[in-house]
Amino acid sequence: EPEVTQTPSHQVTQMGQEVILRCVPISNHLYFYWYRQILGQKVEFLVSFYNNEISEKSEIFDDQFSVERPDGSNFTLKIRSTKLEDSAMYFCASSDGGSNYGYTFGSGTRLTVV
């Protein structure tokens, strides 16, 4: 069964450092997303990406965040200068946008900012 792959599974970084979280969406999917989940809380939408541009972003997705699809398979989330409150699980998802929507989530990257 096709899956969304995320690397690394766990990232520890110092406050103020830049991090890049990587995702390989399902190959025939057209829509890509990043969500985050602070420990014990619900999953929150960050950003959606389609046709090589951001289609929607939340209030959380400020200027410190950026996304990129550098090639035909990877989808990355960059946090330029991490803050303690950025510590969370970050989930990548993709969907085919078809009749069944087909949202699939990756297993997540646990980001710990110290």
Next chain:
Amino acid sequence: GESVGLHLPTLSVQEGDNSIINCAYSNSASDYFIWYKQESGKGPQFIIDIRSNMDKRQGQRVTVLLNKTVKHLSLQIAATQPGDSAVYFCAENIGGYGNKLVFGAGTILRVKS
């Protein structure tokens, strides 16, 4: 505004019993709903979905019911097993293809053997 909420944060059931997890949503424009299961340290795992033009959809041991009149969604799990223990989230999609999902707060399901 848009929000999805759950009535019960924790549900404990005996193995073999049926479980019902409830969810209230506030946006009448939502056209697609998904139930996800999340085990510790893992990403949301798709369980079942339903479009707004349906009232009921059945899967293997799971049934989703949608009541648009009162904006209520439920997940029924038949013959609950220990492996069903997890956090369950409902999520709604507003506005069609490619749009974001709005997640509810989550319900912890504990299955007692």
